[in-house]
Amino acid sequence: MTMNLAKEEQGDMPEPQPAGGVAKMTARDVRVFYGAKEALHGVDCDIMENEVLALIGPSGCGKSTFLRCLNRMNDTIDVARVEGTITLDGRDIYHRSLDVVQLRARVGMVFQKPNPFPKSIYDNIAYGPRIHGLVGHKDELDGIVQSSLERAGLWEEVKDRLAEPGTGLSGGQQQRLCIARCVAVSPEVILMDEPCSALDPIATAHIEELIDELRENYTIVIVTHNMQQAARVSQKTAFFHLGDLVEHNNTEQIFTNPRDDRTQGYITGRYG
Amino acid sequence: MNVFLIIAIFLVFSAFAYRKGTQKALATAGRDGVAVLHSRPGYYGTYLALWCGLPAVLVLGLWMVLEPLIVQQVVIGSLPDDVRALGGDDFNLILTTIQILARGGPQPSNVQPYMVDAAARINDLAAIGRWAMFAVMLSVAIFGFAYAQRLIAPSLRARNRVEQVIKYLLIICSCVAIFTTIGIVLSVLFESLHFFSMVPPQDFFFHTVWDPGFPREDADNxxxxxxxxxxxxxxxxxxxxxxxxxxxxxxxxxxxxxxxxxxxxxxxxxxxxxxxxxxxxxxxxxxxxxxxxxxxxxxxxxxxxxxxxxxxxxxxxxxxxxxxxxxxxxxxxxxxxxxxxxxxxxxxxxxxxxxxxxxxxxxxxxxxxxxxxxxxxxxxxxxxxxxxxxxxxxxxxxxxxxxxxxxxxxxxxxxxxxxxxxxxxxxxxxxxxxxxxxxxxxxxxxxxxxxxxxxxxxxx
Missing domain, CATH: 1.10.3720.10 (MetI-like)
Known part of the structure; x- marks a missing residue:
């Protein structure tokens, strides 16, 4: 029932597309099962190029599950099964002809807890370019490391200690390192799973600025528990509830004039 | 009197003390109920049981260590003078023979009448010793019981005392492993030093031939x-x-x-x-x-x-x-x-x-x-x-x-x-x-x- 409701509403409303927007990724009737339990009940969603889409909703609503479908991170969980269609530039990412490794190079991911590898800062950034064979020689790699760190706003802080371990940085710096590491592979889409939940407000503000800058070159999907954050950084917002995509619209619309009672209830703090 | 029987008796006695201690604690608390007690009633029981059992066990342990030494001295004192005048290995051999006789094992060769007497003496002394030990243990336990029972009152910090004792028990257990290791290392070390006094260390560590041969009487090692x-x-x-x-x-x-x-x-x-x-x-x-x-x-x-x-x-x-x-x-x-x-x-x-x-x-x-x-x-x-x-x-x-x-x-x-x-x-x-x-x-x-x-x- 809820699913149909969500669909009808989406059908009713004007398509949340800016003029000239192109759907970078589309999801159609995406269902995820963990064992016998259905965690996502058929989600339809378009992700526009060079926009930030925020996924909000109470804990356990399926927003992280949906995010992990977008670069097939659910494949690493034995009991998880994904149904439905997800496309990237019109190609089905679950199709057999598409290699998951290539997909993840195009759709990068930043995790909730900063997870730098126990290697030097330089090697952390160089990891992706090296495995994908993106670089011919050392100078090129140096260039990628520097530009990635610059994009993540970390270059000035770490340029003199690239050989030190990435795990020695502060939490906020570690998370920016992880973003830089992701950017170094030149993905087209960046998925962020509550990237600021382990960070203090200043580090959070830093990351939010960064997301806004990254939008010029990348399409970003961010899961967040923080509604102010969603309002600040995103152009589109999708509200999930109990495994359904309840409402998906322009962020401004969602936060000022939600169509669904549940969305209204969540953003005004009645539950969640 | 068997040692296991003695231990069993004292276990029963401690169990009795536990019951008594618990009852006494409840009785002193009276109508105010257990709330006035510093510790739970069981701790008072355990406290009394420990006072009963522990000193007796200590006596038992000490007695087991000291008794054979004392008995041996007494028996040596009673041996004929000419035997006592012997020294070294011969004398030790005689003592060993006597002990074997006393234990009633297979009959050793070369048994002299005075050895049989001495063996009988050892057995007599041991029997007396057992009864004496039992008596001492019993009196220590009764004394402990009487003493600790008088201490039982709601204000007695029984739990803390019991836990103190348990802590020492745990320390002793962990020490067993450590001291055993130290003991083994030391014994290996001393025997090794003994070896190095016969064979120079450089010959052991750097010599490239291993041919220990057999020990010989003429001992040109x-x-x-x-x-x-x-x-x-x-x-x-x-x-x-x-x-x-x-x-x-x-x-x-x-x-x-x-x-x-x-x-x-x-x-x-x-x-x-x-x-x-x-x-x-x-x-x-x-x-x-x-x-x-x-x-x-x-x-x-x-x-x-x-x-x-x-x-x-x-x-x-x-x-x-x-x-x-x-x-x-x-x-x-x-x-x-x-x-x-x-x-x-x-x-x-x-x-x-x-x-x-x-x-x-x-x-x-x-x-x-x-x-x-x-x-x-x-x-x-x-x-x-x-x-x-x-x-x-x-x-x-x-x-x-x-x-x-x-x-x-x-x-x-x-x-x-x-x-x-x-x-x-x-x-x-x-x-x-x-x-x-x-x-x-x-x-x-x-x-x-x-x-x-x-x-x-x-x-x-």
Whole structure:
């Protein structure tokens, strides 16, 4: 029932597309099962190029599950099964002809807890370019490391200690390192799973600025528990509830004039 | 009066004291109820029971240690003067004979009448001693009971006292292991020093020939060779072959188990591998002796190699198989400890599973794996049964794995068993060998534990 409701509403409303927007990724009737339990009940969603889409909703609503479908991170969980269609530039990412490794190079991911590898800062950034064979020689790699760190706003802080371990940085710096590491592979889409939940407000503000800058070159999907954050950084917002995509619209619309009672209830703090 | 009977009696007595103590505590609390008691009623009972039982047990222990000494002195005093005038070994032999008579064992030869008298005396004294001990224990227990019972009042901090006693009990238990180790080390050390007083250390540590020969009465021990080098070389050589087998196989098995195996496979395969570790090493030795050795020799014949049945290769191979579960189980634990977030991070960048293992998981787990391998090496060094059965006693200094070598442990067994005289260097060399082995494995273990701990700190 809820699913149909969500669909009808989406059908009713004007398509949340800016003029000239192109759907970078589309999801159609995406269902995820963990064992016998259905965690996502058929989600339809378009992700526009060079926009930030925020996924909000109470804990356990399926927003992280949906995010992990977008670069097939659910494949690493034995009991998880994904149904439905997800496309990237019109190609089905679950199709057999598409290699998951290539997909993840195009759709990068930043995790909730900063997870730098126990290697030097330089090697952390160089990891992706090296495995994908993106670089011919050392100078090129140096260039990628520097530009990635610059994009993540970390270059000035770490340029003199690239050989030190990435795990020695502060939490906020570690998370920016992880973003830089992701950017170094030149993905087209960046998925962020509550990237600021382990960070203090200043580090959070830093990351939010960064997301806004990254939008010029990348399409970003961010899961967040923080509604102010969603309002600040995103152009589109999708509200999930109990495994359904309840409402998906322009962020401004969602936060000022939600169509669904549940969305209204969540953003005004009645539950969640 | 049997000691076990005495202990049983005092257990019953303590149980009685426990009941009494609990009741007394409840009675003193009176109508105010248990709330006025400092501790729960049971603690008062335990407190009283401890006062009853512990001093009695202490008396028992002391008595058991001191009684034989005192009895011996008394009996010696009663022996005829001419016997007492004897000194040294003859006198000790007489004392031993008397003790055997007293115990009623098989009749020794050369029994004199005065010995029979003395034996009877020992038995009389022991019987009296038992009753005296029981009486002392009983009075101590009754005194303790009476004393502690008077102390029981709601304000008595019974729980704290009982817990204090329990704490000391725990300390004693942990000391047993530590003191035993220290004792063993010291005894090995002193026997080794004894050995080094007969054979100079440089001859032991740097001589390259091992030929201890047999102890002789004329005792010109300098003619014998106690060179450690061939034995140590054999040990290192066989351990090296074993690690060449166990290291790669164990590690790859661990990688499969922790990274590739599905839940059900892992649930079956991991315990199965660990069962391998439960096979007694003597079974492996048997396997080496009967199956692997001859098979290797036959294989050597077909390809034109001269492989001895008791070659270093045989022992190394079988020992390697023995160590595989040790390596794989330790490495599997350590690889599993690498946080999932690191793997996700790598997958999220588009790395394949093998890239993730090679470039992220393995480097992160490496210090721990090295520690695990060092522990395995120290096991291989100390392994005895397989080499005793699978390799000969030929102390060759060779780098040819098809030839026979021997190890430190094999020689310890060989020198200590058999009926050579204990004080001879041929026997005492076993202690020096043992000490050397102990120091080497201790160092390996310390390094390994240090490395493992250092790795753990990284992720916790």
């Amino acid at each position: 300098a003619a014998n060779d106690f060179g450690l080098v061939p034995l140590l070389w054999g040990t290192i050589f066989i351990s090296f072959i074993a690690m060449m087998v166990a290291g790669p196989i164990g590690l790859l098995a661990a990688v499969y188990l922790s990274e590739y195996a599905r839940g059900q496979v892992r649930a079956v395969a991991k315990p199965l591998l660990e069962i391998l570790a439960g096979i007694p090493t003597v079974v492996y030795g048997f396997f080496a002796l009967v199956t692997v050795g001859p098979a290797l020799r036959d294989f050597g014949l077909t390809v034109g190699l001269d492989i001895q049945a008791s070659s270093a290769l045989t022992a190394g191979l079988v020992m390697g198989i023995m160590i595989i579960p040790f390596v794989s189980s330790l490495s599997d634990d350590i690889i599993s400890q690498v946080p999932r977030s690191l793997r996700d991070g790598s997958y999220g960048l588009g790395a394949t599973r093998s890239e993730t293992i090679k470039k992220v998981v393995f480097p992160a787990a490496l210090p721990g794996i090295v520690g695990g391998l060092l522990l395995a090496v120290s096991r291989a060094f100390g392994e005895t049964m397989i080499v005793v059965m699978a390799v000969g006693a030929a102390a060759n200094l060779t780098a040819n794995p098809f030839e026979s070598v021997t190890t430190v442990t094999v020689m310890i067994v060989k020198q200590l068993t058999g009926d050579t005289e204990f004080g001879s260097p041929q026997t005492l060399v076993a202690f020096a060998l043992g000490l050397t082995l102990f120091v080497i494995t201790l160092c390996l273990n310390i390094i390994a534990l240090y490395v493992v701990r250092k790795y753990r700190e990284q992720y916790e």
